[in-house]
Amino acid sequence: MATNQDVKNQLANKANNKPASPATTIAAYLKKMGPEIEKALPKHMDADRLGRIALTTIRTTPKLLECNVPSLMGAVMQAAQLGLEPGLIGHCYIIPYGKEATFIIGYKGMIDLARRSGQIQNIYAHAVYENDEFEYELGLEPKLKHKPATGERGKMQYVYAVAHFKDGGYQFEVMDMQEIEKRRGRSKASKNGPWVTDFEEMAKKTVIRHMWKYLPISVEIQQQATQDEVIRKDVTAEPEYIEMDAIHVEEQQEGKPSALEQEQIDFE
Numbered sequence: 001m002a003t004n005q006d007v008k009n010q011l012a013n014k015a016n017n018k019p020a021s022p023a024t025t026i027a028a029y030l031k032k033m034g035p036e037i038e039k040a041l042p043k044h045m046d047a048d049r050l051g052r053i054a055l056t057t058i059r060t061t062p063k064l065l066e067c068n069v070p071s072l073m074g075a076v077m078q079a080a081q082l083g084l085e086p087g088l089i090g091h092c093y094i095i096p097y098g099k100e101a102t103f104i105i106g107y108k109g110m111i112d113l114a115r116r117s118g119q120i121q122n123i124y125a126h127a128v129y130e131n132d133e134f135e136y137e138l139g140l141e142p143k144l145k146h147k148p149a150t151g152e153r154g155k156m157q158y159v160y161a162v163a164h165f166k167d168g169g170y171q172f173e174v175m176d177m178q179e180i181e182k183r184r185g186r187s188k189a190s191k192n193g194p195w196v197t198d199f200e201e202m203a204k205k206t207v208i209r210h211m212w213k214y215l216p217i218s219v220e221i222q223q224q225a226t227q228d229e230v231i232r233k234d235v236t237a238e239p240e241y242i243e244m245d246a247i248h249v250e251e252q253q254e255g256k257p258s259a260l261e262q263e264q265i266d267f268e
Contacts, residue, residue, distance in 0.1 A: 022065040022066070023055070023058070023059045023065060025069070026055065026058055026059075026065070026069065026072060027055055029069055029072075029073055030051045030054060030055055030073075030076065031051070033073055033076070033077070034047050034048070034051060035047075036077070037050060037051065037076065037077065037080045040077060040080040040081045041080050041083060042083040044083075045080075045083055045085075047080075049085075050076070050079065050080060050085065051076075053085050053086060053087065054076045054079070054086055054094070056087070057086045057087040057094055058072065058094065061094075061095075061096065063096035064094065064095075064096050064101060066096065066099065067096050067099055067100060067101040068099050068100065068101075071099075071100040071101040071102075072094070072101040074101070074103070075094045075101045075102065075103040076094070078103045079091075079092050079094070079103065082105070082109070082113065083112075084105065084106075084109045084112065084113075089108060090106040090107060090108040090109070090194075090198065090201060091105075091106055091108050091109040091112060092104060092105050092106050092109045093106060093193055093194050095189055095192060095193030095194070096192075097188055097189055097192075102188070102189055102193075104187075104189060104193060104194060105205065106194060106198070106201060106202075106205060107125065107201040107202065107204045107205040107208070108201075109205075110205050110208045110209060110212075111123055111124070111208070113217075114163065114208070114212075114215060114217060117215070117216060117217040117218060118166075119165060119166055119167075119215075119216035119217070120163055120164070120165060120166070120215065120216070120217075121164045121165060121166045122162075122163070122164040123161070123162070123163040123164070123208070123215075124161070124162055125159060125160065125161040125162070125204035125205075125207055125208055126146060126148075126159070126160060126204075127156050127158070127159050127200050127203065127204070128146060128156070128157050128158040128159065128160065129148070129149065129153035129154045129155060129156055129157060130153070130154035130155050130156075130157050131149035131152065131153045131154040132146060132147060132148050132149045132153060133145070133146070133147035133149070134146050134147075134157075134158065136160070136172075136174050142172070144160065144162070144172050144174070146160070156177060156200070156203070157176065157177060158174055158175065158176050158177070159174075159175050159180060159200075159203045159204055159206070159207045160172060160173060160174040160175070160207060161173050161204065161207040161208045161210075161211050163211065163215055165216060171211060171214045171215065172211070173207050173208075173210050173211040174207070175203075175206065175207050175210065180203045180206055180207075183206050183210075184202070184206070
């Protein structure tokens, strides 16, 4: 006959054998990938900070917790390779597409990459609404003039981007909404993520990206930026199995949790 102590022991064993939560598992993989993330990052960025931001982004988007780990780690690694932080300031996004996590560069990320070239003095994009004063002209003497309306501006009609070079030259591109929507339709993330929550920012990025090939930017950055919306499984392959109990024991031996683990503790 089972005693009360036996019942307590059985309950304790069940609790100890409880599978790790998705957020805990992802935190463990991010910690294990820390050295690789650090190698990929530019010198001005910190791997631990990127890991915390990535974990926060993932755990605050429930559908990302359902994505497979290789695609999540691939998206984080791509952010690291480009030196961009996901979510918080619009540099880039990690969004769920079924069970796959997809990396998408944001408007501010494109601006940041362009400025790193050292050849661009200023770069920006603006949306034009139906009540604004707007005219542009191409040909031998291109011209662009935009005076935003005050008060009600109406519907968005155009988006344009301008880049001023340090040698005094400039480049601009203009797209109407039909062209923006056509390019949006090519994205597998067209119906969720920033295309839904931050449409204007994504429209601006679309125009800047179209102008990209005319900018004095290194081939390396050109290629990196065109990897947008591609899951980089090649940088992670199938992640090796991580023994969760071993990680917990390791942290206990060190005497205090890592920043990533502390982030998870705060969340739980």
